[in-house]
Amino acid sequence: MTEPIRVAIADDNENFRETLREVLEYEPDLQIVGVWRHGADVLLGLEEVRPDVLLLDINMPFLNGVETTKQLQVRYPEVRIIILTMHDDEGYVLETLKSGASGYLVKDGSVSEVVRAIREVAAGRAVVHPQVTHTVIAQFQERAEMSESWRGLLTEREMDILRELANGKTNEEIATALNITTKTVKNHISSIFNKLHVQDRTQAVVLAMKKHWLPS
Structure with a gap:
């Protein structure tokens, strides 16, 4: 039997992160191994558990998604990161991908999109929500x-x-x-x-x- 994909969630919105955890727990090939409030919690939590995929909010107190991603790429480069945000802010899109994130999703997307993204990123592929794809393209072309x-x-x-x-x-x-x-x-x-x-x-x-x- 194939091992489940180990997933962690980091978001300062308690309702969002708990709802997301409950929904993902219904997927037989996913296992939730950590749920954290912000980037500082992520760095501490990863000393105890090592997820395959981390769903990471971009706007968090203490340590935001961009800085967390940068630190994770140094400390735990094997952890694949999917950025979750309510915004398609151009600076954030490019910065997080440049920092090492493998995916970028908007929070108002469907649960099926999140599940698909987790599976794709766990398999070593990149996922960017269509809503922000053109932003990514334009910025990479510019820089x-x-x-x-x-x-x-x-x-x-x-x-x-x-x-x-x-x-x-x-x-x-x-x-x-x-x-x-x-x-x-x-x-x-x-x-x-x-x-x-x-x-x-x-x-x-x-x-x-x-x-x-x-x-x-």
């Missing part, structure tokens, strides 16, 4: 320096398509822009997903941004 490390993994055409995905274009729009068929676009996207070990467009773009593959 990242171009890297050529994609060469040898992706073809030139696949990189062209990845750039179009980052611009939010549909398959049909990509086909028109690159003067190829929609079927060819779909085949290239499938190849990109396989090579990058991702499951959707958001994951592909976020990974490419982290690797600084996209132009400024």
Whole structure:
């Protein structure tokens, strides 16, 4: 039998964190191993238990989500972090991902989105809520320096398509822009997903941004 994913929750809103714990406890493949009020509690709690995935509120007293993430990456780099927030504040989005978070979700999303994100992040993939994806893309493009490390993994055409995905274009729009068929676009996207070990467009773009593959 597969071991359950060990999950911890850190949020200064008692009602939110307890409700989230109760809901997640119904998932047979998830095990709640810690529930904390703020970043300082997280650092203390991780001395006792070591979750696979930490759901971390961005706005907390004593030590906020950004600073907590930075410290966790030094002390416990194996813990994967999903940021939870009521805001899609641009500075927070970029800062938390740069600090080492693997996911970014808004609190008003569905429970199923949280559960899916936990499973995706536990499997080593990145998850960013669609509501903030364009913010992430825009900021990485503004600040990242171009890297050529994609060469040898992706073809030139696949990189062209990845750039179009980052611009939010549909398959049909990509086909028109690159003067190829929609079927060819779909085949290239499938190849990109396989090579990058991702499951959707958001994951592909976020990974490419982290690797600084996209132009400024």
